[in-house]
């Protein structure tokens with residue numbers, strides 16, 4: 001019950017039931033992104049991103065799901081990393097996951113307090129993760145909605161930061177990338193991304 005990349009429609013094909021014939025026009029950014037609702041741990045991609053905490057030793061939410069699915073060797077490797085600062089990212093193997101790697105990033109704690117620092121830290125999570133994607137020559141990566149769960153970053157501004165940061169990076173790196181997946185878990189986030197993605201990644 002893993003989900004392969006070719007089973008996930010790109011944003012261009014998201015709304016059409018039948019995948020259309022390959023179009024002739026040059027590849028645009030909407031061919032490189034997807035919106036997927038569900039469990040990130042079943043995605044068969046080069047890397048999934050974990051919304052970790054600074055200890056990197058596991059926690060609740062998506063972090064707990066990833067550690068449960070990847071198995072004890074993930075915990076062991078994380079234990080050797082000496083934690084991670086807010087806005088930074090570290091990479092490990094994926095172990096029992098279908099993903100080859102896990103990129104652990106630590107989002108800002110934003111409960112009741114979202115200022116410029118939190119916004120920049122959240123953007124930095126996406127940038128740091130994408131830097132590792134580049135360094136490891138990875139071609140597909142899935143992001144959860146970092147900081148919007150236990151860390152309490154409001155969903156709507158978090159989505160704008162995620163979409164804006166990924167788009168800026170993708171503009172410079174689209175030939176190196178097959179797909180960036182926005183993996184939402186909650187209906188609320190699905191609605192927000194579904195509404196915003198056409199603004200950030202218009203089908204031309």
Ligand code: ADP
Nearest residue numbers: 039040051061062065145147148149150151185
């Ligand atoms: P944070 O501490 O950074 O807020 P959380 O794990 O609490 O991280 O929440 C981040 C997002 O991950 C939330 O939208 C939450 O609903 C979502 N989430 C929880 N479990 C999964 C999962 N298995 N796959 C993808 N997303 C998940």
